[in-house]
Amino acid sequence: MHTIEVDFDVLKALMLRRATEQVSYNDVLRDVLKLGPGAAVRPAAVDAGLKGAWTSKGVVFPAGTEFRARYKGEVHTGRVADGALIVNGERYDSPSSAAMSLTDSPVNGWTFWECRRPGDTSWQVIKGLRKG
Numbered sequence: 001m002h003t004i005e006v007d008f009d010v011l012k013a014l015m016l017r018r019a020t021e022q023v024s025y026n027d028v029l030r031d032v033l034k035l036g037p038g039a040a041v042r043p044a045a046v047d048a049g050l051k052g053a054w055t056s057k058g059v060v061f062p063a064g065t066e067f068r069a070r071y072k073g074e075v076h077t078g079r080v081a082d083g084a085l086i087v088n089g090e091r092y093d094s095p096s097s098a099a100m101s102l103t104d105s106p107v108n109g110w111t112f113w114e115c116r117r118p119g120d121t122s123w124q125v126i127k128g129l130r131k132g
Contacts, residue, residue: 015060017032053080053083056095058130061080061117063080064080065080065117066078067114067115067126088101094109095112095126096109098113
């Protein structure tokens with residue numbers, strides 16, 4: 001078995017093409033390349049980068065993605081693990097609910113939080129990751 005490196009956008013595109021969890025990334029690539037069905041092989045290494053990932057509004061945040069926000073002079077942090085955003089030990093299903101837990105008021109979490117995905121060297125506002 002061979003390993004290939006892909007960037008985050010390619011990984012995200014592959015994830016979106018999987019009809020079910022039983023469809024492997026190899027299956028997706030075989031379909032895209034019109035190679036027909038292959039052997040039923042799904043190495044653990046292929047899924048390692050996605051295990052524990054969190055998806056919100058179509059944006060996939062791999063496990064280990066760091067989140068940070070500045071509010072009232074204080075830096076707040078979070079991390080993606082087990083399919084959710086974890087902030088102060090609590091699980092959140094949306095960036096806005098995590099932000100509201102810190103501000104006690106309505107806030108757009110997509111403009112509140114910055115993230116740094118595994119392998120990234122810089123932070124970016126998460127709104128920039130949404131399409132359209």
